[in-house]
Amino acid sequence: MLFPHDLPDADVQHLPGWLAAADADGLMPALQTDVAWEIHRIRMFGSWVDSPRLSCWIGDPQARYRYSGAEFVPHPWLPSLRSVRDRLETEGIGRFNSVLLNRYRGGGDYMGWHSDDEPELGPAPVIASLSLGAARRFLLRRRDDPTRKAEYLLGHGDLLVMAGQTQRFYQHALPKMARMQGERINLTFRWITPR
Numbered sequence: 001m002l003f004p005h006d007l008p009d010a011d012v013q014h015l016p017g018w019l020a021a022a023d024a025d026g027l028m029p030a031l032q033t034d035v036a037w038e039i040h041r042i043r044m045f046g047s048w049v050d051s052p053r054l055s056c057w058i059g060d061p062q063a064r065y066r067y068s069g070a071e072f073v074p075h076p077w078l079p080s081l082r083s084v085r086d087r088l089e090t091e092g093i094g095r096f097n098s099v100l101l102n103r104y105r106g107g108g109d110y111m112g113w114h115s116d117d118e119p120e121l122g123p124a125p126v127i128a129s130l131s132l133g134a135a136r137r138f139l140l141r142r143r144d145d146p147t148r149k150a151e152y153l154l155g156h157g158d159l160l161v162m163a164g165q166t167q168r169f170y171q172h173a174l175p176k177m178a179r180m181q182g183e184r185i186n187l188t189f190r191w192i193t194p195r
Contacts, residue, residue, distance in 0.1 A: 007140065007150055011164030014152050018159035019084075019130060025156075028132040030080050031185055037103055041070060053109040059098025062194040067118050074098055081187070084130065088189055093161055094126035096189040104136065107180030113141070113173045116162075120192050125167055128189040129160045134182025139173045140166075154186075 019027070037054040048069075057065055058081060059074035066072070077085075085096050102111065116127050131154040138160065142148040154160060162172070174186075 009169040010166040015159040019157035054103035063098035063192040104184040107177035111174040133184040
């Protein structure tokens with residue numbers, strides 16, 4: 001079920017097919033083989049747990065990122081990712097020194113409700129999220145009124161940009177989709193303020 005996109009205090013853009021199908025088709029297998037995928041350990045409810053997906057943090061050397069009680073030191077940029085970053089910046093979408101890659105191996109891999117509101121992201125971060133592979137549901141809900149929701153179906157090559165006060169007022173999630181068998185890779189470009 002798709003919810004309407006009435007999001008007061010948010011700045012969200014969905015750009016279907018931002019990356020042409022042929023380019024997306026080439027990028028996905030390259031990332032599957034070239035990225036140093038790992039299971040990040042995160043702190044949830046006072047315990048350390050394995051995150052329910054594969055991930056990799058890539059960026060400029062000073063772009064260290066702390067979330068869920070862990071600090072991540074970036075792997076160096078791959079040329080293919082640097083090329084996507086350059087296009088985002090050329091198009092004026094934002095300025096980025098890092099990218100978090102998440103690999104959802106099937107419908108059982110997911111991302112729980114959260115906001116990208118860590119201090120090193122600043123008060124109004126621009127998060128540019130590129131989807132590759134199987135289409136997945138992406139949900140937004142308002143923090144002070146969780147009944148106010150929006151849903152996007154993010155497909156192969158789609159770009160979703162969250163900016164302004166979105167992280168302050170909203171949480172987002174990628175829920176499980178039990179019957180979905182395909183794999184999805186998500187690239188979330190962001191700017192980390194060096195400490």
